[in-house]
Amino acid sequence: MARPATDFATRLHSQGFRLTPQRQLIMDAVRHAARHVTPDEVYAAVHRQNPAISRATIYRTLDFLCEMRLIHALYWGGQMYYEIAAEQPHHHLVCRGCGVMVECAPDLLQIVVDVVEKKHRFTIDMDHVALFGLCRHCRGQGKKSKK
Amino acid sequence: MARPATDFATRLHSQGFRLTPQRQLIMDAVRHAARHVTPDEVYAAVHRQNPAISRATIYRTLDFLCEMRLIHALYWGGQMYYEIAAEQPHHHLVCRGCGVMVECAPDLLQIVVDVVEKKHRFTIDMDHVALFGLCRHCRGQGKKSKK
DNA sequence: CAACTTATTGCAACCAATTGCAATAAGGCT
């Protein structure tokens, strides 16, 4: 268990935010998801536990958790996807042909991070970068994009 | 003039697509924009030339031009931004604190592109990558995200 | 534990974007 509930609570309180049952449920839904989840999937999971929670709260809370950097967001094909901010960072290679999403090692981008840091004095978020392109199967020829 | 209209036409025709006044106007609107533009800005510009053109066509055509790789898309802060696919590729550093968007040289990512190509047999789109993070001004402390 | 402040929520109105469908028109072929 990398991020105990107490950690979550103190992290919120230290910045004047509050710990609510809604936030706990939404955080848990993302935490216990197998992989990246859509807002709709989060809503479904949360709704099962407590049908009174509104969609607006789902969207607002997912945004909020992103800003808190407790979850990561990924936009692809007109859809947002969320994932718990894991202990070990990773990046993604997203194929615009078939949509397949491969994980890749974080150290791969370290060189870029360092150069940008020095050259532009800009700190890249190096915990969850998505790079788009074509996978080995799709690069044969100009396939139509999945979405 | 890097991409003459005739080039545009043949590119469409060669794949069974058609050249319409709508597509030309939308393409021009993106081409002549100073920088990245939103669908709404494109709509405004096009609407000035021809008020009959619907919003649906704007959205559909921007998607279409992306798939044709004639324009580039960038998603940030819940908004899509479009830009002409220029002769010379470039990347962006987008600050999640203040929203400032810096251009950076394309060769910066070449190492990553090469490694990923070899290791994952995955071809990264290296003409327009956006990397998110914090600019020199915003990395002082935990500032609230702009959006 | 009661009173208080204000962050957070649910609701409903709202807005941007997508979609089904029938009308239109681009481009190919005589």
Place this chain on the structure above:
DNA sequence: AGCCTTATTGCAATTGGTTGCAATAAGTTG
């Protein structure tokens, strides 16, 4: 130039997500 096929468009309905606002309740203070 006229005819034909079907890609593309405009329209209207719909969806998915956002926002203003009043009600609620988390956390603080005494």
